[in-house]
Amino acid sequence: MAEISAKLVKELREQTGAGMMKCKQALAECDGDVEKATEWLRKKGITSAEKKAGRVATEGLIESYIHTGSRIGVLVEVNCETDFVARRDEFKALVKDIAMQIAACPNVEYVKVDDIPEEISNKEKEIEMGRDDLAKKPDNIKEKIVQGRIDKRLKELSLLDQPYIKDQTITVEELVKKSIAQLGENIQVRRFSRFILGEGIEKEEKNFAEEVAAQTGG
Numbered sequence: 001m002a003e004i005s006a007k008l009v010k011e012l013r014e015q016t017g018a019g020m021m022k023c024k025q026a027l028a029e030c031d032g033d034v035e036k037a038t039e040w041l042r043k044k045g046i047t048s049a050e051k052k053a054g055r056v057a058t059e060g061l062i063e064s065y066i067h068t069g070s071r072i073g074v075l076v077e078v079n080c081e082t083d084f085v086a087r088r089d090e091f092k093a094l095v096k097d098i099a100m101q102i103a104a105c106p107n108v109e110y111v112k113v114d115d116i117p118e119e120i121s122n123k124e125k126e127i128e129m130g131r132d133d134l135a136k137k138p139d140n141i142k143e144k145i146v147q148g149r150i151d152k153r154l155k156e157l158s159l160l161d162q163p164y165i166k167d168q169t170i171t172v173e174e175l176v177k178k179s180i181a182q183l184g185e186n187i188q189v190r191r192f193s194r195f196i197l198g199e200g201i202e203k204e205e206k207n208f209a210e211e212v213a214a215q216t217g218g
Contacts, residue, residue: 004028014178016041055186059086065099074102076192081185094179094187097164101172102192104165111189112173113158120157124150159189 004027012023012034018041030036060079067073078095085091102108110116128146137145155161160173167175172189180187 004032008032008034012037012041014181015174016177016181018181055081057081057186057188059083060187060190061086061092061095063092063095063099065096065103067103071197072103073195074099074192075195076102077190079188079190080183085183085185088183090179090183091187094175097166097175098159098172098189099192101162101165102159102194105159105162106194106196107156108159108162109157110159111191112160113154116154116157121150121154124153159192 004024008027009020009023012018012027013020015034016023016038018026022041023037026037026040027034030040057079059082060077062075062077065074065076076095076099078091078098080086080091125146128149129142160171160176162172164170164172164175170178176187176189
């Protein structure tokens with residue numbers, strides 16, 4: 001049996017939010033393999049983040065973040081279960097970090113993959129199926145490649161699937177789960193809006209050469 005170090009136990013606890021003794025037990029059952037231990041905890045229904053995910057979260061904060069230069073702004077709503085947790089510094093810091101994450105990810109349009117409309121997925125499939133590099137591949141192989149590309153593309157649009165800007169080893173979803181374990185309540189990113197200065201305004205483009213010619217009568 002592999003030796004179960006305190007570092008391994010701590011790593012599993014941070015990932016799952018489960019208790020220290022349960023993490024140690026899971027690692028012992030799975031010969032020190034963190035990934036297998038995480039699955040073991042999930043099957044046992046022990047991971048605190050998952051246990052709390054179904055609970056109603058109607059409190060929380062709406063946070064704003066204005067990026068340096070005031071050209072990008074973000075509003076985000078993050079919910080928790082009680083006003084008590086909403087007032088805690090740890091929760092406020094989480095919401096601020098999520099707002100900064102949104103500002104740093106211009107391609108992100110949805111909170112999670114499940115929020116993305118089916119027509120977007122279908123459009124991506126249509127584009128990928130028509131690519132030249134797949135033309136000569138068998139249909140079953142083509143389908144697998146296309147599905148892999150679609151999954152990757154949809155994750156690029158999803159906030160929760162982004163690597164966390166302050167720690168690239170975890171995703172935003174894992175960051176939220178750590179906060180659930182720390183604060184003991186269900187936490188959900190509900191919605192966000194990003195504002196980019198001048199976005200959507202059609203800028204007038206002038207032909208400099210024509211303008212000079214008109215002014216000189218040429």
